[in-house]
Amino acid sequence: xxxxxxxxxxxxxxxxxxxxxxxxxxxxxxxxxxxxxxxxxxxxxxxxxxxxxxxxxxxxxxxxxxxxxxxxxxxxxxxxxxxxxxxxxxxxxxxxxxxxxxxxxxxxxxxxxxxxxxxxxxxxxxxxxxxxxxxxxxxxxxxx
Amino acid sequence: xxxxxxxxxxxxxxxxxxxxxxxxxxxxxxxxxxxxxxxxxxxxxxxxxxxxxxxxxxxxxxxxxxxxxxxxxxxxxxxxxxxxxxxxxxxxxxxxxxxxxxxxxxxxxxxxxxxxxxxxxxxxxxxxxxxxxxxxxxxxxxxxxxxxxxxxxxxxxxxxxxxxxxxxx
Numbered sequence: 001x002x003x004x005x006x007x008x009x010x011x012x013x014x015x016x017x018x019x020x021x022x023x024x025x026x027x028x029x030x031x032x033x034x035x036x037x038x039x040x041x042x043x044x045x046x047x048x049x050x051x052x053x054x055x056x057x058x059x060x061x062x063x064x065x066x067x068x069x070x071x072x073x074x075x076x077x078x079x080x081x082x083x084x085x086x087x088x089x090x091x092x093x094x095x096x097x098x099x100x101x102x103x104x105x106x107x108x109x110x111x112x113x114x115x116x117x118x119x120x121x122x123x124x125x126x127x128x129x130x131x132x133x134x135x136x137x138x139x140x141x142x143x144x
Numbered sequence: 145x146x147x148x149x150x151x152x153x154x155x156x157x158x159x160x161x162x163x164x165x166x167x168x169x170x171x172x173x174x175x176x177x178x179x180x181x182x183x184x185x186x187x188x189x190x191x192x193x194x195x196x197x198x199x200x201x202x203x204x205x206x207x208x209x210x211x212x213x214x215x216x217x218x219x220x221x222x223x224x225x226x227x228x229x230x231x232x233x234x235x236x237x238x239x240x241x242x243x244x245x246x247x248x249x250x251x252x253x254x255x256x257x258x259x260x261x262x263x264x265x266x267x268x269x270x271x272x273x274x275x276x277x278x279x280x281x282x283x284x285x286x287x288x289x290x291x292x293x294x295x296x297x298x299x300x301x302x303x304x305x306x307x308x309x310x311x312x313x
Contacts, residue, residue: 046233049222084236091232091274130156134149141147 001139008135015128021121028072032099032112040067040098040108048087056090058098060105067098069107071114080116146311154303161297164289171286174239178267178280186225186266186278189233191255194218196244216244219254225266227273234266236277240285 040058043066048054056067070086081089090096090110101107197213220242224233237254245251258264258278268276 049233049235082241084234087234088236088272088275093230094274130152134152137147137149 001142004135004139004142008132008139011128011132011135015125015132018121018125018128022118022125025072025115025118025121029113029115029118032072032101032109035099035109035112036102037097037099040096042090042092042094042096044090045092046087048090049083051083054086054090054110056096056098056110058100058108060100063105065100065106065108067100067108067110069109071109071111071116073114073117146307151304151307154300154307157296157300158304159300161293161295161300164293164296168286168289168293171240171289172283175280175283175286178239178269178277181267181276181280182270184225184227184266184268184276186223186264186276188258188260188262188264189222189224190260191222191258192220193248193251193255194220194244214246216246217248217251218242218244219251221254221258221278223258223264223266223278225268225276227268230273232268232274232276234274234276236275238277238279238282238284240289243284243288 038058038060040056042054042056044052044055053068054070058065058067070081070090096110098108098110099112194217196216196218198216200212200214220235221237222233222235224231226232264278266276266278267280
């Protein structure tokens, strides 16, 4: 039964780590969605359909920048938008609203409120949490 | 008396099956709505066969690691079209994510259906012409979601039924 307790505790610790991830991504979305905005233009080609990164031009205080960041978080997950979905949302020449960091205008993003990462963290929090509770419940049921 | 936590796993399977069922219904509805989009004339730019290897299992009979893979095939069809004088390109065939198959036949049939240079009818979203597709009534993605719904929901429901009978007995 000690083994069940240990496994349950490990799952609950993992759930706690994932719950921390939810707050990290929510805070990031909250902070960056309050960044100042400027109009920008998508300058990447249709090669986005073949995996090229989305590229957009914008200017802050007369200085031009090129941004690549569409939303926050690691790329390549199964829940991430496909090349096709990116090309549909950001075709060449499309006018976009660019959120830039006022302290470092080269850092910018198009979708600061994208909560995909927070949602993924929530899914893993629930999954690990359920497993943790089940293992601990089994241990307690056998102990009583 | 069956402990409460025994019900959790089949309940999770039923919930997952429900999510996939909702996705299947949504994709079918979307496909029918997309079929009513305006149509532009387009041209096939090219086709590409996609091959994806998915690790299956390890064979350790001789004590050494042999990775085995399942091969899945798909086809990417690139096409160009014009709306209001602007050029657009897309690779979308139908609503939802492209479905890969264990057999190359479907991919080969798709590539044969759309030879480079051929003229095609492109259904485009009037609110966002960059969003377009060639086969709005192709429900491949919806059918895959339906299969997943049955695959998860069916066994989950069966186990729940058996558990409820056992708890009554």
